Amino acid sequence: MTHTNSTRFAGGSGFAGLRERFAAFRGGIRGLVMAALGLAIVLLVWQAIVRAFSVPVYLVPAPTDVLVALYNDRILLAQNAVPTITEAALGFLLGNIFAILVAISFVYNKIVEDLFYPVAILIKTIPIIAIAPVLKIMLGNGIEPKVLIAALICFFPTLVNAVQGFRAVNPQLIELMHVLSASKTQVFRRVRFYAALPYAFAALKVSVTMCVLGAIVGEWIGANTGIGYLILQSMYVFDTPRLFATIIVASLMAIAGFALVTWVESRVIHWDPGENF
């Protein structure tokens, strides 16, 4: 991350930058090839064991069985992915926006922080699975409890990181703003906001994968559509290849979310966050 940033903005320095970028590119390609190779070996061994010992398909399907299920059930999988993606995305937005607003209030007002940080930690310690039934009773069978569970999962990591980020400002820069008689809001808009961005993105990368988990947990406790629902259905009818295919779809959602946040981060943070002049 840091690497690509520094190369992009050293653009003016020409050859050295280019060579560095090429080396990074080659390193990236090598990493990808090795990872794909490792995955291929695992799948091959898996396939070989399942076939060699004639493991029944309802117990452990071979990778090829899962592939077939992925293809045959593609419409069913896509139809059920839509509600889960919607719940996860809404939960992601809700949880993170709320977390950042709370973090801002903490940084503005120490008393608010002293009052409510412990409450936030308390909520965090309750297992999300234990909260889910409560939310179902309160909010019913619709999309709301799923969104809320996804939001809850996102909330805490972003809160902690944003609070830390808003404070991760060079103290001399704060002194400078004081000498300039800048208001609290100006310090926030000009300095703290940017200082917090790298921290916030680190949290967003965690919560974007967690919100998919939240949506699935929400569907488990009451839904008739969605990836979580499909997982349970496939389990009840012992359609193990479809179960695996559904898991792969859930995983792809998380990967896509992660890639999206990483891409946005590379657009937004164009400086090297490690720099402190």
Next chain:
Amino acid sequence: MPVAIDLSQVSVTFGTGDRSIEAISEVTLTVQEGEFVSLIGHSGCGKSTLLRVIADIIPPTTGHVEVLGVAPTDARRQRAVSMVFQQSVLMPWETVLANVRMPLEVGPQVRRSPDAMSPHDALRLVELDGFENAYPSQLSGGMRQRVSIARALVTRPRILLMDEPFGALDELVRDTLNVEILRIWKETGMTIVFVTHSLQEAVFLSQRVAVMSRRPSRIARTIHVDLPQDRQISVKDSSALGRHVSRLRAVLDEG
């Protein structure tokens, strides 16, 4: 000449009770407008604290401070005082131009005074025109410090406080910037208070050098530098400068 900075019996104590530390003790110092005064002393003797009292970052525990005839807070609000730190303290997410323009965009309404310099002029003054759209990470340490000086000048302050501004730079860059800051001082007619560890630098730049003692931290002595007004870098190697440095060293050793 009118008085720019008037400190009388200023003490600053950090903490309370047994744990309290007296950072500076009964410092009395008067700086005339347009003067270039350096503060030197052993590390931890309170030079930076003194500068922060003038800049209204730290309030004095006891004593009286006047900056341009008013309280430090009022001087700060009037944008009469600028500060340059040891680090350039630039915002890495902004371009050079945006960094220099920043003081004009924050703070009270006084900023819209017609006195303010254009950021381009400020950059020209530190000879960095052409680098407006660069980012700090693309500049060398010396260039970054020039940007931070331009940012300090853009409000046309009457007093410039510099806290070891060239302490982190190598000697060649430091020499160049020493000559530059003298040129800027002459062009603008500002009052400059300059904290440094380097006796040579202090003598080369200043009209007066105030030596701070170790404990209690007060001004042990003030020495006038009678070197020619027009100082080239070769003056750094002159025997006249060497004599001043030895005198300062003697005062430092006493304290």
